[in-house]
Amino acid sequence: MLKLEQVSKSYGKKRVMHSVNASFEDGRVHGIIGLNGAGKTTLFNCICGLLDYEGDITHTAITKLKDHIGYLPTEPYFFPRIKGSEYLAFIQHAKNVKGMDNELVQYFDLPLNEYIDGYSTGMKRKLAFIGAMIGAADIYILDEPFNGVDIKSNLLLKQHILKLKENGKTILLSSHITSSLTELCDEVHLLKDGSFAKQYLPGTYNLIEQDMMEL
């Protein structure tokens, strides 16, 4: 179980996360929603250890969290003049993964022998998603994975996320598409002004949109 205890984050004098407490169980999909600027990406970066924070982020079974996380950032960065296959090969080496899972690499039928510079937004997103899946992670943090992807890829993404869940992985998922969240998630947390304001379970998902309108 992934546990956040009194997690806070400030940029200078500006506090963007206020004593966040949460527990994320294994084998479940946890949705995170909130308005733009609510602190979703900051929270994810803190969990990954890409940002310093106050408080504790721990896992009951894992000591070095970083090496067990597969992270899809909201705006993945790609080196210029790099082919899709080279990007994936880089991640494979960086994560010290032996052998490439061809089924995963071909999952979206991307033109991997072309420069990423020529990819569309959706193609870049799919490539970053494959990159995040490389290596046997226990926790997957997917920051708006459905942005800009076509309908078929959207379905493939959902299938893959459900497969991860079946395999007992912990998935943190943020999205602005409510239907995708309610379809996939076992629970949804509402992040408001840098702290969790409400938690929704499947029976109360109908309240999400109404609450969002009132924020």
Next chain:
Amino acid sequence: MPWFIAMVSYYISLRLKQFVRFFSFNGIHPLIGIVVLLFLFTIASVTIFQKLPYAVWIYVVLALFSLLELQPAKMNVILRQQLTADTFFKAKLLENILVTIPFLVFLGYKMEWGAATLLLVTIVPYSYYSFSLPKPKLSVLPSPFPAYAFEYHNMFRMVMPVYAIHLLLLIVGVISGNFYVMLVPFFLLLFVMQTAYGLPEEASYIWLYRCNAARFLQKKMLALLIAYAGSFLPFLLTGLVFYPSSFGIVLLCFIAGLIAMLGALFIKYQFYPSALVTQITQIIFLGFAVSAIASPPVFIIILLFIGFSYLRAKRNIKSILQC
């Protein structure tokens, strides 16, 4: 103030901001970038006038070509949509004159008033009919070692034009029979490679590594060794085959260059993520490494610095790798 003057002024100020941000977005301090650019421009201008026949006319063509290169097609489309034809013309005219000022100043310095006038006159119709060069299709260039040396094949593609010049100058060095001509392409490529190592990567690209800081730096060193050996192999072979009596100097250059690059690598992570401090330190270090060719005892100081830099780099990236 009439609307079109306000509009043209705003457009020009926007283009100037873009120009300054070009450097900062590439991790270079704008002041350093502009000084280096002016320096390179002056060197190139002097060289053209000293070495090439019909230099004046080549210079005018180059000035017009630089105008073409600096016309983003999309921006012209947006401007034509938003502005009247008259305002568009005035904005482009002012922009093009600003871009050609360095060329005009140099032509004035050379007392080439006829060429300067021709350049100015050509700008007028060009500003009216502003057109852009078609965007080249992204064709994939091959690069050696695609599976491992990630920075290398990224860098290789970045320096490909310089690498072609490097090889060409090596051939010139052989044909001219002058050993020292061969050293020019060596230093040129070394400088470009070092520049590539001056840009810090996104934190997530370090974070991804599942290893400790020492192992991370070992991997980076291995990639650099492959990159360096691959890049400078033609230089080494040319020295061995065509200038065997001076091969000692070639080897010394090769070793000094390798040490300079290793230093550049450690400095990058020592000062990560500050691009400015990294680049300044790397340039100073390169100077020391090059001076060590003439005075080998300097190598000792350099090696000591490399050791120190390695330890600092290891400490600095520990927090990202969480080990």
